[in-house]
């Protein structure tokens with residue numbers, strides 16, 4: 001299967017378990033891989049037949065800033081469900097990193113893979 005991907009998509013948002021995290025935005029970085037058959041888009045040279053990575057990026061940003069959650073797990077599950085429902089992909093992997101969360105670590109985060117049912 002072919003892959004459309006987005007690397008290091010940066011979003012500033014309110015996210016976190018602790019009270020201090022609900023007062024100021026933090027940086028998240030998303031790596032997203034979407035499995036899809038690109039042949040129809042390639043043969044037609046038609047963006048409407050492609051998984052438009054710009055539109056996926058806009059959707060991820062809009063959802064991430066729309067309603068704060070506490071856990072990265074909650075956010076990536078929501079985003080995976082949105083991408084599978086709204087775009088022509090059979091599988092999506094999302095890795096989200098929160099670099100400021102653990103000062104002693106370069107970054108921390110969560111990665112999931114979900115398939116269309």
Ligand SMILES: Nc1nc2c(c(=O)[nH]1)N=C([C@H](O)[C@@H](O)CO)CN2
Nearest residue numbers: 015016017018070071072073101102
């Ligand atoms: N598995 C997770 N662990 C932690 C999360 C999380 O979202 N998933 N979040 C926090 C805090 O919000 C942290 O980022 C602040 O130090 C801790 N662990």
